[in-house]
Amino acid sequence: MTAGSTPLRPAIEAVGLTKRFGAVEAVSGLSFEVPVGSVTGFVGPNGSGKTTTLRMLLGLVVPTGGHATVAGIPFAELPHPARTVGAVLDSLSVHPKRTALGHLLVYCAAIGVPDSRAHEVLATVGLTPAARQKAGTYSLGMRQRLALATALLGDPQILVLDEPANGLDPEGIAWLREFLLAFARSGRTVLVSSHILRELEQTADRLVIVNRGTLVHQGTIDDLRARHSARVFVAASDPATLALALGANGFTDAQVMPDGRLAVRGVPEPTVTGIAESAGVRIFGCDTEHVDLEQVFLAMTSGQYTAQQYGPPTIPPPAQFPGGPR
Ligand SMILES: Nc1ncnc2c1ncn2[C@@H]1O[C@H](COP(=O)(O)OP(=O)(O)OP(=O)(O)O)[C@@H](O)[C@H]1O
Numbered sequence: 001m002t003a004g005s006t007p008l009r010p011a012i013e014a015v016g017l018t019k020r021f022g023a024v025e026a027v028s029g030l031s032f033e034v035p036v037g038s039v040t041g042f043v044g045p046n047g048s049g050k051t052t053t054l055r056m057l058l059g060l061v062v063p064t065g066g067h068a069t070v071a072g073i074p075f076a077e078l079p080h081p082a083r084t085v086g087a088v089l090d091s092l093s094v095h096p097k098r099t100a101l102g103h104l105l106v107y108c109a110a111i112g113v114p115d116s117r118a119h120e121v122l123a124t125v126g127l128t129p130a131a132r133q134k135a136g137t138y139s140l141g142m143r144q145r146l147a148l149a150t151a152l153l154g155d156p157q158i159l160v161l162d163e164p165a166n167g168l169d170p171e172g173i174a175w176l177r178e179f180l181l182a183f184a185r186s187g188r189t190v191l192v193s194s195h196i197l198r199e200l201e202q203t204a205d206r207l208v209i210v211n212r213g214t215l216v217h218q219g220t221i222d223d224l225r226a227r228h229s230a231r232v233f234v235a236a237s238d239p240a241t242l243a244l245a246l247g248a249n250g251f252t253d254a255q256v257m258p259d260g261r262l263a264v265r266g267v268p269e270p271t272v273t274g275i276a277e278s279a280g281v282r283i284f285g286c287d288t289e290h291v292d293l294e295q296v297f298l299a300m301t302s303g304q305y306t307a308q309q310y311g312p313p314t315i316p317p318p319a320q321f322p323g324g325p326r
Pocket of ligand 1: 024049053195
């Protein structure tokens with residue numbers, strides 16, 4: 001931002017969003033922002049309120065409390081909703097006898113864009129060769145691409161996608177990742193949900209993590225990594241002197257492990273060895289812990305629909321077949 005300029009409004013903003021279905025509070029006072037130009041991952045376990053939240057953002061579910069804006073205004077007040085936001089929420093409902101092109105032409109008429117857009121979006125999602133094929137013959141991956149093509153018809157600034165990788169093969173997932181990154185690079189914005197953080201790790205630059213309808217974390221993926229920074233395990237000739245030397249350099253998170261190694265957090269390996277050398281401490285070995293963001297996410301959201309709640313699955317041994325081994 002340059003001095004004196006106004007900060008860019010978020011592409012999407014949720015403020016205290018709450019939704020109750022009878023006794024169930026699906027979403028509880030949820031506030032988050034989706035900055036313009038970002039791919040923001042909306043992550044939470046099954047049943048954590050992701051779909052309900054996305055539906056509230058898009059005016060499909062009326063909040064019990066709070067409010068949301070898309071491109072700075074409530075969805076219901078957008079003058080050209082299809083030109084502002086495209087969404088893929090449910091599996092696409094398209095008549096199996098209708099061709100992909102026929103389906104898109106109906107939507108072109110409905111949202112008031114020229115028929116040429118149907119051809120453009122088919123090309124964008126790589127479905128031109130199958131344009132005149134009946135949708136009923138499409139594979140799941142092709143149906144997902146058609147759903148995305150439908151969302152793109154209005155050339156929207158913002159895309160909202162609910163678990164778009166569900167049912168896609170690895171090639172489809174790689175294609176989707178490249179597409180979303182290119183969409184954001186063009187200055188547009190993506191909000192994409194998943195219950196698997198790893199699915200979004202290479203796509204999203206920001207994360208909104210929810211659990212039981214409430215916010216657990218929002219920020220960049222790098223923030224999350226930094227907050228759970230890896231430890232370096234050092235086998236040293238004098239761990240206590242090394243700990244003191246690290247402390248003198250401002251690195252105070254060091255602990256001697258039961259195996260005698262020093263565990264140091266927030267300091268890269270070369271810095272640790274450099275400080276050890278200056279302090280006259282010999283290093284016999286250094287290992288950097290691998291931080292798995294999926295594990296961090298599971299720890300943040302544990303307790304909901306997890307194995308912990310139900311205990312490990314029990315599977316009875318197979319029945320003996322007549323004539324089988326005794
Ligand atoms: N129309 C509804 N009526 C009653 N309860 C609902 C309704 N929609 C959602 N819920 C409940 O609200 C909670 C959140 O559901 P939601 O579908 O928003 O979660 P989610 O994070 O999208 O889950 P998933 O990843 O399984 O799709 C769940 O307990 C669900 O059963």
